[in-house]
Amino acid sequence: MITEEQVLNALKSVNEPHLKKNLVDLDAIEELKIKENMVSLKLTIAQPGSGEQMALQQQVVNAIKGAGAESVGLRFEKMSDEELKKHGGQATEEKKSLLEKTDQTTFIAVTSGKGGVGKSTVSVNLATALSRKGKKVGIIDADIYGFSVPDMMGIQESLKVSGQRIYPVKRFGVQVISMGFFVHDNSPIIWRGPMLGKMLNNFFSEVEWDDLDYLILDLPPGTGDVALDVHDMLPTSKEIVVTTPHPTAAFVAARAGAMAIRTEHEILGVVENMAYFENKISGEKEYIFGKGGGHKLAQDLNSEVLAQIPLGQPEIDEDNFAPSIYDENHPIGRIYLELADKVIGKTE
Numbered sequence: 394m395i396t397e398e399q400v401l402n403a404l405k406s407v408n409e410p411h412l413k414k415n416l417v418d419l420d421a422i423e424e425l426k427i428k429e430n431m432v433s434l435k436l437t438i439a440q441p442g443s444g445e446q447m448a449l450q451q452q453v454v455n456a457i458k459g460a461g462a463e464s465v466g467l468r469f470e471k472m473s474d475e476e477l478k479k480h481g482g483q484a485t486e487e488k489k490s491l492l493e494k495t496d497q498t499t500f501i502a503v504t505s506g507k508g509g510v511g512k513s514t515v516s517v518n519l520a521t522a523l524s525r526k527g528k529k530v531g532i533i534d535a536d537i538y539g540f541s542v543p544d545m546m547g548i549q550e551s552l553k554v555s556g557q558r559i560y561p562v563k564r565f566g567v568q569v570i571s572m573g574f575f576v577h578d579n580s581p582i583i584w585r586g587p588m589l590g591k592m593l594n595n596f597f598s599e600v601e602w603d604d605l606d607y608l609i610l611d612l613p614p615g616t617g618d619v620a621l622d623v624h625d626m627l628p629t630s631k632e633i634v635v636t637t638p639h640p641t642a643a644f645v646a647a648r649a650g651a652m653a654i655r656t657e658h659e660i661l662g663v664v665e666n667m668a669y670f671e672n673k674i675s676g677e678k679e680y681i682f683g684k685g686g687g688h689k690l691a692q693d694l695n696s697e698v699l700a701q702i703p704l705g706q707p708e709i710d711e712d713n714f715a716p717s718i719y720d721e722n723h724p725i726g727r728i729y730l731e732l733a734d735k736v737i738g739k740t741e
């Protein structure tokens with residue numbers, strides 16, 4: 394049967410990955426039990442739960458089995474800050490979740506009553522416009538049923554993962570996290586309620602955001618699970634409701650807005666998208682999708698229309714391809730800059 398001495402000898406050959414000293418010299422063995430050639434161990438290490446732990450786990454098991462044990466059970470605990478310092482490590486500061494930094498970051502949820510009204514287009518262009526105004530901006534594409542932000546912004550790469558941390562992709566100065574980064578080959582996903590909230594929560598706590606003045610949330614349309622989760626999670630979030638100018642669309646959007654009011658979220662205002670088409674020759678506005686929806690919605694929500702965005706496509710820039718981002722000199726790009734100004738004015 395394997396002896397305690399043999400186990401300790403084996404552990405002398407394994408270095409704690411963070412502190413680069415062997416486990417015995419570190420006093421990392423909190424508990425050691427041997428029963429019928431089965432070893433169970435409790436170790437204190439610098440960063441339990443990290444990729445480092447996974448690597449260490451394997452080394453410890455190999456070393457002890459190499460010394461003759463049949464099986465090895467392991468538990469890990471975090472080393473105290475005093476112990477860490479004693480061995481030349483640095484006390485690890487608990488990273489604050491973004492949710493605890495509401496004093497620094499304004500959360501803006503972009504919602505709509507139904508799909509296809511341009512909610513994602515408004516989200517990405519507002520984020521880009523705020524960044525063009527010198528603000529530090531992030532966007533979370535939480536529209537799990539139709540994540541489109543990476544494509545819209547012309548993002549080719551995926552995010553970087555290091556250990557447990559996730560780093561957003563930067564595009565037009567905007568830090569981007571999308572559900573799309575976590576789904577491969579575009580396979581449809583069925584997300585269940587709690588799973589959605591968990592995923593979103595991870596975006597707030599596990600993602601290594603740079604400082605943020607604004608975090609834009611592109612929510613799924615309607616008043617579903619995710620919208621509800623966000624309302625609960627972000628009590629201080631502000632909202633922009635997107636609608637088309639058709640009065641019926643505005644009526645549906647009012648429901649999304651009504652939830653904001655019920656949960657005491659401040660509504661910054663309404664964006665009326667596809668508001669009109671400007672005839673290039675006559676310069677006249679043609680109200681293809683109806684008229685008045687934005688104002689009706691704003692009235693219902695006791696709010697205001699922040700912008701009316703006409704129909705129009707961005708110009709395609711082959712060198713900097715982003716199919717849905719309007720250039721800052723494009724007439725619609727300028728409207729988004731005005732929208733950004735209004736948002737800044739209302740939130741600072």
Ligand SMILES: Nc1ncnc2c1ncn2[C@@H]1O[C@H](COP(=O)(O)OP(=O)(O)OP(=O)(O)O)[C@@H](O)[C@H]1O
Pocket residue numbers: 505507508509510511512513514515536539541613614666667702703704705706717
């Ligand atoms: N002002 C506009 N002029 C022309 N096309 C627009 C405008 N706004 C949005 N679109 C187009 O309308 C389509 C729907 O837009 P978008 O995906 O932003 O809507 P959405 O409300 O986010 O939809 P979903 O919730 O279904 O993802 C896209 O093809 C987009 O390029």
